[in-house]
Amino acid sequence: EDKVVQSPLSLVVHEGDTVTLNCSYEVTNFRSLLWYKQEKKAPTFLFMLTSSGIEKKSGRLSSILDKKELFSILNITATQTGDSAVYLCAVDLFLTGNQFYFGTGTSLTVIP
Amino acid sequence: DAGVTQSPTHLIKTRGQHVTLRCSPISGHKSVSWYQQVLGQGPQFIFQYYEKEERGRGNFPDRFSARQFPNYSSELNVNALLLGDSALYLCASSRSGTSSYNEQFFGPGTRLTVL
Numbered sequence: 001e002d003k004v005v006q007s008p009l010s011l012v013v014h015e016g017d018t019v020t021l022n023c024s025y026e027v028t029n030f031r032s033l034l035w036y037k038q039e040k041k042a043p044t045f046l047f048m049l050t051s052s053g054i055e056k057k058s059g060r061l062s063s064i065l066d067k068k069e070l071f072s073i074l075n076i077t078a079t080q081t082g083d084s085a086v087y088l089c090a091v092d093l094f095l096t097g098n099q100f101y102f103g104t105g106t107s108l109t110v111i112p
Numbered sequence: 113d114a115g116v117t118q119s120p121t122h123l124i125k126t127r128g129q130h131v132t133l134r135c136s137p138i139s140g141h142k143s144v145s146w147y148q149q150v151l152g153q154g155p156q157f158i159f160q161y162y163e164k165e166e167r168g169r170g171n172f173p174d175r176f177s178a179r180q181f182p183n184y185s186s187e188l189n190v191n192a193l194l195l196g197d198s199a200l201y202l203c204a205s206s207r208s209g210t211s212s213y214n215e216q217f218f219g220p221g222t223r224l225t226v227l
Contacts (some may be wrong), residue, residue, distance in 0.1 A: 041200065041202075041220045041221045042115075042221060043218045090154075092214065098160060098167075098206065100216060102155045102157075103154050105153075
């Protein structure tokens, strides 16, 4: 059975802290791994990772994939209150189309 | 450019009724996927359509059906509603629906409440 597990389930930090969110997966037919940020309704796209060891970076956010150990991390440095959200990890399964298999998400709360 | 749009934003139905949810993809995107997100969980894949053909189906009962129109918009239909169908229904669009790397962009969702 395909599985995507995110940890921790929730996290509370102070502004300025650095956080690391984890996503491990056990799936057949792995194609890529994606990170999304969900604040109220629509998840917004952050990163797509396809190759091991290549860091993707966007401002204070960065992410990397390890296809040997089957996990990815999302780092957020110098956190701000606007980073408070649920962060979702999804694996795109290589089937006839694109089927995204999501984890439960990590709820991040940044307090001033 | 407009993003993915969905209608309605909220819907309240009673058990046994039928519901139709609508989605318009980003201009130029030919694939639409539907997800169900129950409170506290990640989105769960229901269907993917590409060029009006079903490309994938998740583990949902036959009460759930969908279709895609020539303009690439899509409808999700749910028959014989159950209380457990209460959820946020998300639509996502992507440029392609075939075996290639695809970012999916999500709409704001339709909040369905079944009483």
